[in-house]
Structures are given as structure tokens and as C-alpha cells.
Amino acid sequence: MRSILIGTVLLSIATAYYIYLALPSTISEPWKLMYVNALIRGMMKLSFVAHHLGLTSPFGLVQYYSAWADVKRIESSTTVRVTEACFGGVEARVFESAAAGQEHSLKRGLVYFHGGGWTMEPYYLQCMTMAEEYRLAPDARFPDQYNDVFQASKCILTAEVVAVSGDSAGANLAALWRNRCEKSKHQISSGPVLQALDFNTPSYQQNAHIPILYRSFVARFWLEYLNGEQKLVPALLANNHTALDQGQEITAAKAKTDWTKLLPVAFQKNYKPVVPLHGDPKLLEKLPGLLDVRAAPLLADMKVLKAVPPAYIMTCEHDVLRDDGLMYATQLEEVGVDVTVDHYEDCFHGCLSFAFGPFGFSVGRRSLGNYIRWLKENL
Structure with missing residues (x-):
């Protein structure tokens, strides 16, 4: 009995040690975030271990779980009929109303690209106008995702009624949509990842170990997306790919992501650029996609940026990708694009995904409410 008690105490201490994180006092519902992060972090680490053992890809286990969970939750009901289809060679699920008397008419809509690091889960594009959700292969590599979402959804874009939106990696895919198709009224981005040239912006330094997206995870996602080797993570995090001796091409690209000029002074604080000699x-x-504007929208030239429709950009203070969104907003404003920046001081990466369910956060519900309100007023 005594040994069981001691074992229970030790296990409780170990669990508490694993779960607990020293989080900023301003972050929303810190204890709930710790529990959510423990689950996500544990799943990611198991996936990385399986990869090191040669059993799966770096995110193989996470992809497997996401696919299983998705199959379990998607099914027809008395009000919605779900069928499988194919658009432009891309698998799709079509959601149609099962209610009688539904008239087909043109409605306002949103093409939405879900987040997931391009690779962590089966990728989806959801069109709320047509109720279509496009499933892209999780083992795809750049530029397959970029091309597939355009090919699958271009037929439903109508300038008068449809906006293009996305969060995290999905916001990356949506960022330069105007460059491929002029039929979109607005662009909405939440926590966008827009460049892989500087992993030491102020927000990367400030939030390197803040849930739910760690700085090292972002580098892993980029390498998987660009078909690089995971052993290159330390080199990317040290900005070795943008060192001063890398030539004129990288110097010109770095100038477009110079946060000392693009970030509001309040967000620069006391941070200094990290530029290896x-x-x-x-x-x-090995990673030519680093300089490809289709992968890194912050590298777009002025002509392309001018064509971007009015934009709504959501950023979170406790997010490594905060500065990507803020720099993008500055770029768009400098070329005359109408931009609305919605910044949350108590928010973390991906909070829009935590608006409902057992892991719902108050900031998730608040940010989603503001997001929908902006859509209603502007779309």
C-alpha cells in the first residue's frame, strides 16, 4: 500500500512537471492552455521519435490521428447531406442542405484554408458558400498544396460575394491568391506564416517556447513542406541561410522581411536582428523554396501586393508568427491596400481553433466573434 502511495505521488509530480509551464501573466486561461499544450506536445514528440526510428515521416503519427478523427466526425445528418466528389483532380466533400424547399441562389461566401503546417493533417479547403471542403494529400510537398487549392476552388470564386481566408499555413496559401485569381473580394488571415528567412524576429524570440506553436516546430514544418531534411532545423533557427556571405539574391530577399523597418516600434522592444557572418x-x-514567393508571400513585389483586395489580419501577442502578420500589414498599407489589423494581447497561436468544445477558450470565442462580425460588415 505504501509503495502504491509513493508511486502515485511520484507520478503526480512527474505529470505536473510535464504539464506546467511558466506562461506570461497576460495570456488567456493559462492552466487550460497548459493541458492542451501537454497533449499536443506529447503527440508531436511521439511522432518525432517514430520518425527518428525510421517508422514514419516527422508528422506521420499526427497525420494518422488527424485522419482518424476527421473520419469519425464527418457524416451526414438529418439536416446536412455529406457526399464525396472530385474537383480539378482534388478529393472533396460536398455539404448540402437536406431540408426540403431549399432554393439555389447566389450568397455571400468564404473560401477557407485550414491551418496545420501544410503537413500535420489532411489539408482542407472549405467554401462556405457552396459548402465544399477539399481534401489535399498530407504527403504533398511545395508547390503541390499551392497549386491544388487554386485548381480546386477557382471555379467558385466570384468577386461580388466571395472572400479568401485562412489561418496559419492556410493563411500562407491564401495570402497571394490575387496573384493567381482576381475573383476575390477580401483576404482574411489569422496568425499567418509568411516567410522562412528570419526565425529570430522579435515574436520568434519572445514566444519561442509559448504554446501551442514552438519556434522549433515552425522550422520543422517548413522543412517538411519544402521537402528538406529535418537535420537542418538548427541551421534555420540560427538564420544560417541568410548569413551576410550568401550573396545578393538573399540580401535582396532579406530587405523585404526587414522587421526593423516593417514592424511598429512598440513590437520591436529591445530585440536585435540575428544576422550570422x-x-x-x-x-x-537544398531549399530553393525559401526564396519562392509562392511559399513566402512577404517576398512579393510591389505590383503583386497592390493587387491584393482589402485585407483583415488577425495577430496574437503570444504567437511566434505575430510579426509575420504585422509585417504583411505594413507592406499592404505601403502600397495603398485597405488593411484592418485585429491584435489580441491575451491570445496565442491558433486561438480561432479553440472557440468551441472542451478546449474552448474565451479569447477563441471573442476572436471568432470579431472575425465573423467583420465578415458580415464587409463581405
Whole structure:
């Protein structure tokens, strides 16, 4: 009995040690976030271990679980009929009203690209006008995702009624939609990931270990997306790919992501740029997508940025990607695009995904409410 008690106490201490994180006092519902983060962090680490053992891809276990959970939750009901279809060679689920007397008419709509690091779960594009959700292969690599979402959804875009939106990696896919198709009224981005040239912006430094998206995780996602080797994570985090000896092409690209000029002074605080003197000259050969505007929308030229429709950008203070969104907003404002920035001081990455259910957060509900309100007023 005594040994059971001691074991229980030790297990409780170990569990508390694993769950507890020293979080900023301003973050929303910190204890709930700790529990959510423990689950996500545990699943990610198991997936990485399986990868090191040669059993799966870096995010293989997470993909498997996401696919299983998705199959379990998607089914027809008395009010909604769910069927499988194919659009432009991309698998899709079609959601149709099962109620009698529904008239087909043109309605306001939203094409939405879900987050997930391009690779962590089966990728989806959801069109709320047509109730269509497009499923993209989780083992795809850049630029497959970019091309597939355009091919699958271009037929439903109508300038008068449809906006293009996304969160995190989905916001990346949506950011330069105007460059491929002029039929969109607005662009809405939440916690967008828009560049992989600087992993030491102020928000990367400030929020490197803040749930639910760690700085090292972002580098892993980029490498998986760009078909790079995971062993390159330390080099990316050290900005070795943008060292001063990497040539004019990288210098010109870095100028477009210079946060000392693009970020509001209040967000720069006391942080300083991290620019190594010497880097790995082969990094750009291994990862040419780093300089591809389709992967890194912050590298777009002025002509492309001018074509972006009025934009709504949501950023979170406790998010490593905060500065990507703020820099993008500055770029758009400088070329005359109408931009609304909605910044949340108590928010963390992906809070829109935590508006409902057992892991719902008050900031998730608040941000979603403001997001929908903006859509109603502007779409």
C-alpha cells in the first residue's frame, strides 16, 4: 500500500512537471492552455521519435490521428447531406442542405484554408458558400498544396460575394491568391506564416517556447513542406541561410522581411536582428523554396501586393508568427491596400481553433466573434 502511495505521488509530480509551464501573466486561461499544450506536445514528440526510428515521416503519427478523427466526425445528418466528389483532380466533400424547399441562389461566401503546417493533417479547403471542403494529400510537398487549392476552388470564386481566408499555413496559401485569381473580394488571415528567412524576429524570440506553436516546430514544418531534411532545423533557427556571405539574391530577399523597418516600434522592444557572418552556401540549393514567393508571400513585389483586395489580419501577442502578420500589414498599407489589423494581447497561436468544445477558450470565442462580425460588415 505504501509503495502504491509513493508511486502515485511520484507520478503526480512527474505529470505536473510535464504539464506546467511558466506562461506570461497576460495570456488567456493559462492552466487550460497548459493541458492542451501537454497533449499536443506529447503527440508531436511521439511522432518525432517514430520518425527518428525510421517508422514514419516527422508528422506521420499526427497525420494518422488527424485522419482518424476527421473520419469519425464527418457524416451526414438529418439536416446536412455529406457526399464525396472530385474537383480539378482534388478529393472533396460536398455539404448540402437536406431540408426540403431549399432554393439555389447566389450568397455571400468564404473560401477557407485550414491551418496545420501544410503537413500535420489532411489539408482542407472549405467554401462556405457552396459548402465544399477539399481534401489535399498530407504527403504533398511545395508547390503541390499551392497549386491544388487554386485548381480546386477557382471555379467558385466570384468577386461580388466571395472572400479568401485562412489561418496559419492556410493563411500562407491564401495570402497571394490575387496573384493567381482576381475573383476575390477580401483576404482574411489569422496568425499567418509568411516567410522562412528570419526565425529570430522579435515574436520568434519572445514566444519561442509559448504554446501551442514552438519556434522549433515552425522550422520543422517548413522543412517538411519544402521537402528538406529535418537535420537542418538548427541551421534555420540560427538564420544560417541568410548569413551576410550568401550573396545578393538573399540580401535582396532579406530587405523585404526587414522587421526593423516593417514592424511598429512598440513590437520591436529591445530585440536585435540575428544576422550570422557566415552561413551554409548549400542551404539555398537544398531549399530553393525559401526564396519562392509562392511559399513566402512577404517576398512579393510591389505590383503583386497592390493587387491584393482589402485585407483583415488577425495577430496574437503570444504567437511566434505575430510579426509575420504585422509585417504583411505594413507592406499592404505601403502600397495603398485597405488593411484592418485585429491584435489580441491575451491570445496565442491558433486561438480561432479553440472557440468551441472542451478546449474552448474565451479569447477563441471573442476572436471568432470579431472575425465573423467583420465578415458580415464587409463581405
